[in-house]
Amino acid sequence: MNFSLSDSSNEEEQIYRNEGSVEIENSNKERDAQLIERCQSGDYTAFDELITAYRGKIYAMIFNMVRNDADAWDLSQDVFIKVWKALSKFEGRSAFYTWLYRIAHNVTYDWLRKKKIRGAGEFNDEMLNEAEPGALTAPKTFDTPDQNVQRAELRDKITIAINSLSEDHREVILLKEVEGLSYQEIAESIGSSIGTVMSRLYYARKKLQETLKDNNYD
Amino acid sequence: MDMISRQFETSRAIFLGITSLVLLPILLFSQERKTGKSYLDNTFWGALVYASKGKIDKPINAKLNSRLKKAFPSFQSFELLGQHTQENVYKEYVNWVVPSNEINLGFESKGLTENGGMKLLLKLWRKKKVILKSDLIIFPDKPVLISGPEWKEGRLIFVLEIQEKKAAS
């Protein structure tokens, strides 16, 4: 059974969104460059603006990995403290946010290693429930009640399957599909090669496909 | 004048030498005494107390009673609901104070400070929800008192104290 959640092709919308987001991205880069320059000359108010600009993204990214709001809150602070200390070394060769994500990745992984949380092959129902405070889901409205039920079931299965991936695979899938980073940006964020990124993406998708096939949602 | 200043310099050097010989072991020994050999030597005592505005049949020990009265003057008496001692508190390992189904205090050691304290991460749980997170430094004879939820006509209070390990008799 080939069941898709997508309602229709969104090509035109995609093109429009891409053009708009390129403009926003360029303007953000300019803003970041100015703020970073001020930070590097010791202006803390500029850093406070950077924190405000990126704290939501960093918090969300870390929360997606650790699935606990209190820990994500603490770890996000740790990230920005490390950023402040390392800002003098930031040369602007990569985009600021990929450098920032790299630090967030390192902080999160160090924490996960300490807590010995390994998601490979294991799923914890409580963690899914605990995720509620941070989750801002807006369920789509569907055409028929039957379709509603089927889509909800598929959504649950996919969510379970994603949480059963190893950290490495889950992180890459989240950075690609949720954060929308390119292969290059993901590679810079996690400190790996593009080949590794693509390999993890491929195997993560394959594993998800197998999991969904086992549950007759292929 | 040259001879006098040379003599002064020599005397000063001798004085500095003797002082440092005396000072160094004192400094080292006092530091050792304060921090102890390792965090494994540290023992915690934890308790759950019921603070009431009325009278209680089984009051707690006088010292703790006095502390609690000064910290929470609106309560008249305090009853010990539960207590236990926890030895060998390991770093980064969650320890629990007087558990129950309703409320739990967990704490983790984050290592010693240079002046003989211990860094703690405390988490207070109401069932499965964290309601308080606190980073603090605790010293012997300077406990942590946390007022918890209301129960009956009073309130529950957690007590956490670090004790120095007693030498074997």
Next chain:
Amino acid sequence: MTEKEELITRWIDGELNTEQELEFSKLKESDPDLCASLKATAENVREVLRSEFNSDAEVPYGDFFNSQIEKRIRQSHAKESEVRGVLNAGLIWIKSPFTWASASAFCLLLFLSNGNVNSTVVSTYSPDPSVRIVSAEFNEEAGATVIKLEGLERIPDDTDFSVNHIVSYDRQGPPGFVHFYNKQDEVVYIMETDEYGLPNVF
């Protein structure tokens, strides 16, 4: 990763260049089911991920979040400056005999005293918006760090705490499990801390 796997991944992500598109069209002809199946999964996954996971979220207590970062940075700076200042001044101080005399007297005093330092609250916060931290500070009179909270969910009056006089405990059994015993050496609680730090009481 094989070339085939790379082509499929790039195709799913719309990252094929012209040359790769030609290569892929041959691959698709040879194994259309695999390609279609993987793409369908990827699209379903993408849609669920975007609805279940956020790329941006409101940080709880945003202003407090920022102020905590600033506080920690300033504390760390103060510590570093203190160390640098001490090192620089050290050379000057070390030459004076009066410094050594007073330092030795101070050390003797320190050795004889109990080191009168107070417990300190570094940071406190509640992730529960209904809970209010009334105070978190060292109370000189009580000689204790006192943390007062308001807004906590009340504990039912019929809750029985009589079993909480725990005499001993041990960590035997699976990792993360602690057994608590009463005076009669009976197990009154088994406490499990799971890998996410959540307490489970049995």
